[in-house]
Amino acid sequence: MAQPLVKKDDDRDDEADYSPFLGIEKGAVLQEARVFNDPQLDPRRCSQVITKLLYLLNQGETFTKVEATEVFFAVTKLFQSKDIGLRRMVYVMIKELSPSADEVIIVTSSLMKDMTSKTDMYRANAIRVLCRITDGTLLTQIERYLKQAIVDKNPVVASAALVSGIHLLQTNPEIVKRWSNEVQEAVQSRAALVQFHALALLHQIRQNDRLAVNKLVSSLTKGSVRSPLAQCLLIRYTSQVIRESANNNQAGDRPFYDFLEGCLRHKAEMVIFEAARAITELNGVTSRELTPAITVLQLFLSSSKPVLRFAAVRTLNKVAMTHPMAVTNCNIDMESLISDQNRSIATLAITTLLKTGNESSVDRLMKQITNFMSDIADEFKIVVVEAIRSLCLKFPLKHRSLMNFLSNILREEGGFEYKKAIVDSIVILIRDIPEAKESGLLHLCEFIEDCEFTYLSTQILHFLGIEGPKTSDPSKYIRYIYNRVHLENATVRAGAVSTLAKFGAMVDTLKPRVFVLLRRCLFDNDDEVRDRATLYINTLGGDGAVVETGEDVKEFLFGSLDIPLVNLENSLKNYEPSEESFDINSVPKEVKTQPLAEKKAPGKKPTGLGASPAGPPSTVDAYEKLLSSIPEFANFGKLFKSSAPVELTEAETEYAVNVVKHIFDGHVVFQYNCTNTIPEQLLENVTVIVDASEAEEFAEVASKPLRSLPYDSPGQTFVAFEKPEGVPAVGKFSNMLRFIVKEVDPSTGEAEDDGVEDEYQLEELEVVAADYMLKVGVSNFRNAWETMDADCERVDEYGLGPRESLAEAVNAVINLLGMQPCEGTEVVPNNSRSHTCLLSGVYIGNVKVLVRLQFGLDGPKDVAMKLAVRSEDEAVSDAIHEIVASG
């Protein structure tokens, strides 16, 4: 019987797998923890049990509250033992258990005793534990000891007290701030880590006081900081001071730059690198300032340590985006990194080289990259593809080799994101470099022959439909497209049918052939494909005769829609079948601004195939429907604009209210969206009392109370005002929420019968000029500007005074006017001293307005602006100027 067991023990595999925790089980360990209660404690055994408990926690085991409490109480017994090792484990265990407030009391006295012990280790650890688990009340009792500990001669104790101070500062700042003197003394400590912890704490105490931080930095940068970590901190604080002082300082020598440069000669690599990085990240850094930093980073590039190489190449890569010339000196070192074992380093090196390289090195680089593409991960490949795209735009003459490279990697294995990046790049190159068009299109054609991603196939087919007919020989694409009709899934087949039809419509000579092909599609087994084929055959001329396709048919089928698709989709959803047919002109044209992420690359052409991601669904239609359903507001006419919701309460208050301003020609309706966040209350008869004494041109005409507002289900109440027709009247309104409160029994959800009337003050709301402006973009600003009558142009100059930055000033004016920025001009490149911004919109009364803003920096921070307005009505042009003049 025993034989196999012994054998198993001898087995070598088993030996290798041996672990002291083999077969460990929570229940058993909790049982074992009873030894903590023994009158005669066995320190070693207790230590082992604690280790087992910690092991379980480490493996992700879950303890219930009851279990944790039980263990906690048992552990507190162990303070009786004098064994140092065991005590150390007890400290760790208590920290892991995060006892609750009433449990903390049990250990407080033991910990306080340890805090005043003669043994440094006890003192240090007791401080750390106590400060972790205590709340403010106890703190006043132990404050005296903590202050002493900060200046303790044992660095371990001092560090423990300082680190605890950093934690406590978040919960009890007023107490910790009283320790400033001791902390300041600790900054001068000889022990490196004490200095580091003291500096961190001192800075956190003072971080909201700019002057004090400034003083701290200037006194410490004179020397006396020994610890490398503290020095790194100091560099960070210094760059922060530099950033903030840049706002008021005249151009000239940068304060503290000498300190940063001095740190480049520090003996710790950590500090050298921190300083070099800080210099490269200075706002508006000059090449003279950059040079010493680049030099030390260059030395790191040839280090034997991967981490150093990585750090250096990553920083240089960032510098290359803004100062490519400064990095060219490192090119030789960079090239040797292409073959680096660490693929992250190699990728960073390549992309840096692509940014800094000149035209002659392109071919050589491409050869090297080709060798290395196969063994890096997709995410790195995308980085490389993007770098190549921008390189190609920089050196259009090299498009042949770069395009070849892209098409080669397109054929290789890869995930969707990677393939999409390549396709997007090719599309951008086709758009921007005319010579690359034909070869690019053929590459794409070949790709869809064997493409597993439906999304990419349809996008490419669509793109082919636009670009293909304009090439010298459109017929050569037909074969590729028609192949899709045979071989693909229904979605791609439908896309291919549309593309074919486009060729037919645009190129008359191809029309008969396209008809033959389209007719074959009539027998497809998918509805959509058949429908499309039928539609196109009929609209293009049906009988197969070679006829000119009518302009309006072309326009309808293939022209671009001038309304945002999201809005169209919403309008269609809201449309109820009736006698009246759907009117496409009723679809609002207001464009939701795209998420910021889309605008990362200023001045770049549209990002590839994928149409810009649809913004959040337009709510305009929903509003319109909602308002017209309320009889009081039904005769106000057409809704001109609805603002974005404006919050009238702070976050996390009892009642959350925001307001949407609906502008009509002669009326304004405020829609108050209210949410009741108290489960024990039901609000009834909710109204908003609006005081319009600061809005003279407005007169209240109607209001619609909200009958009941239960917990957590938003409701709306409305107030309507009359205002002079077509006039952009402005004004301020103060608001008071009035309602009847009824108590609700949370268990049954039933409300009491009697309620109490109550009021709740809301914040003020303003109707401003921008509310009368609709954001409507134009696709070609220049054209639109030229076609507008120059007689209605009004030009004037304004001084905007000192501003934080040019970008901030541009944004402020855009927000003031509430217009749609065109052609990405709302993005201000870093460090530029002048900027032109183009805006368009529709003013109340349906007057188109175009604005050209020219900004310039006048002196260090003063912004001057030239405002040119063109509109269909000169009165409106003047009104725009008035908005700016009074804003």
Added chain:
Amino acid sequence: MESCPSIKNILLLDSEGNRVAVKYYSDEWPNNSAKEAFEKSLFTKTQKTNARTEAEIAMFESHIIVYKFVQDLHFFVTGAENENELILVTVLQGFFDAVGLLLRGTVDKKEALENLDLILLCLDEIVDGGNAVGTLLPTDEFVPYVKVFRLGWKLSIIILETDANVIAGKVASHNIDAAAPLSEQTISQALATAREHLARSLLK
């Protein structure tokens, strides 16, 4: 203020990616399965690299990770994307060397597990703050860990010590029983483990 160097976690995994000891200092990974998933993919990604002589580095899910391997143990330190890589590697090296000192040169999984208490103390001495992975089922008042997160504060994390000798010194001095000399203790420890081992095999 995020200007204090921040460490997101310190991991010690075995050659199959299983945990030996880990410590998380960031709430980015909300639960154990998120943490395990992170460890698994990190392990797979770095497994094939040679990080035995010099510490290696990788960018991964917008973290910077420095790592070093010895025998069947894999040491990792994770930091924020914009963290100074050299600070991270200093922490890693401190941990790595301290473990080496504490395990007296025989650094492998078996030895590490047998001296897990030393490793855990070692982690405790390197960075202040953070928790082991396991969860205490949340009830109303877990002070301060849960409270801190509930109020939206960041649990402050600060590097305590990076010098391996100091770390190991602090850990070892706690562990040495004043009564039993070092050599004797190791023998008695060895005996204890042997006894345990034997008992276990008999029980199988």
